[in-house]
């Protein structure tokens with residue numbers, strides 16, 4: 001049977017054999033890609049985050065995604081530096097997390113990213129000087145209160161968005177990176193948005209989308225610059241409107257650590273542990289919903305590491 005097949009091949013014109021060979025190579029390349037993607041998405045065990053260092057710094061840690069990350073990191077045995085605007089909320093979150101994870105050391109640093117950042121950044125640098133910060137979650141980010149045409153957005157609103165999303169992320173990264181370079185290990189996770197990466201344009205939230213495009217490109221370039229220092233960079237592309245989750249929490253969901261972060265919020269942070277150091281772009285939101293799986297396949301299709 002096999003011999004007959006080979007005999008049949010030898011009777012074919014050489015141009016047809018050449019084209020078939022090229023086609024075979026193309027199919028092989030895509031099959032390897034799909035197999036790797038299936039392994040990474042479904043089978044690969046979570047990463048041991050403690051290998052990056054014993055502390056993690058999370059910005060915007062008193063609510064939403066940032067708070068979910070803080071819980072997740074504490075559950076994995078990391079100590080936390082929580083940076084956010086409101087001192088009282090920081091103290092509350094500290095107590096909540098320590099109630100569930102009593103052995104977690106937590107430092108809080110109140111910092112309003114829309115104010116003059118220099119004193120706040122100096123404070124952060126002072127607090128982390130002696131700490132082995134292995135993971136930085138650049139989560140803080142704001143947008144318009146509601147959809148607006150570009151020319152209608154108040155000056156102070158758009159300037160705050162640029163300050164918090166662009167300057168805040170950049171300066172915190174610059175504050176944390178030298179320690180990671182020295183230790184030759186670390187992970188930086190920037191929270192991006194589907195507004196910049198998934199959709200071709202995001203009208204009426206133009207400035208927000210543009211700042212998230214900055215986050216995307218910042219992540220891509222940092223990843224290449226610091227790879228040889230052992231520093232992994234990831235951009236999490238959040239796509240779900242999480243207001244409903246927060247609403248549910250306001251209406252009765254008791255803040256009992258990880259359990260009240262079921263669903264979307266938890267999925268965002270869990271995806272991190274699976275993909276850190278493997279993929280640049282990670283889509284957070286629902287847990288392995290079809291649209292995310294397809295997106296991660298097609299968008300990561302251009303990611304040379306997958």
Ligand SMILES: NC(=O)c1ccc[n+]([C@@H]2O[C@H](COP(=O)([O-])OP(=O)(O)OC[C@H]3O[C@@H](n4cnc5c(N)ncnc54)[C@H](OP(=O)(O)O)[C@@H]3O)[C@@H](O)[C@H]2O)c1
Pocket residue numbers: 059060061062063064065066083084085086089111112113114115139140141142164191192193194237238239240241242243
């Ligand atoms: N939610 C979504 O559907 C969605 C979608 C795509 C991307 N994202 C991105 O995900 C990230 C987190 O979003 P989220 O919805 O979880 O946010 P959130 O619930 O509004 O929480 C924001 C956090 O950032 C803090 N914060 C806000 N302004 C600050 C400032 N000027 N200085 C310091 N801290 C400040 C808040 O502190 P206070 O408690 O003091 O307010 C809070 O801890 C953002 O980067 C956002 O762009 C979210």
